[in-house]
Amino acid sequence: MEYQHKNLAGGRWKKLSFFEQMANVGSEVERTIKWKNKRNPQYSQMAFERALELLDLTIADKKSKGRLKELSRVRETLADYFAFENIYQSTDKSWQKYFYAFSFAARINL
Numbered sequence: 001m002e003y004q005h006k007n008l009a010g011g012r013w014k015k016l017s018f019f020e021q022m023a024n025v026g027s028e029v030e031r032t033i034k035w036k037n038k039r040n041p042q043y044s045q046m047a048f049e050r051a052l053e054l055l056d057l058t059i060a061d062k063k064s065k066g067r068l069k070e071l072s073r074v075r076e077t078l079a080d081y082f083a084f085e086n087i088y089q090s091t092d093k094s095w096q097k098y099f100y101a102f103s104f105a106a107r108i109n110l
Contacts, residue, residue, distance in 0.1 A: 013057045018067070019106040021058045025051055026099025032082060033092045048082045074098075
């Protein structure tokens with residue numbers, strides 16, 4: 001598999017806390033939303049793929065073992081929202097709110 005985040009995939013990702021990992025996923029989701037709203041589907045797609053890559057690295061991290069159900073559901077609903085029919089009725093705002101909590105937690109070093 002060819003990673004866009006080669007340094008992170010090479011082991012640096014596992015050194016980040018769970019909250020830092022999810023905050024980084026959220027940053028890519030935020031970029032996905034931004035480019036989608038600017039009507040730039042190519043950049044939006046690239047950011048979405050990076051978000052999924054980081055989320056997959058988080059799922060593969062041993063410290064996420066107890067969170068696999070939630071992380072798998074997040075991946076499923078992200079894909080549904082950005083790539084499929086949005087059957088879960090997500091919104092830009094709901095994703096921003098979800099990931100904001102991780103950014104806040106990472107910032108206060110939880």
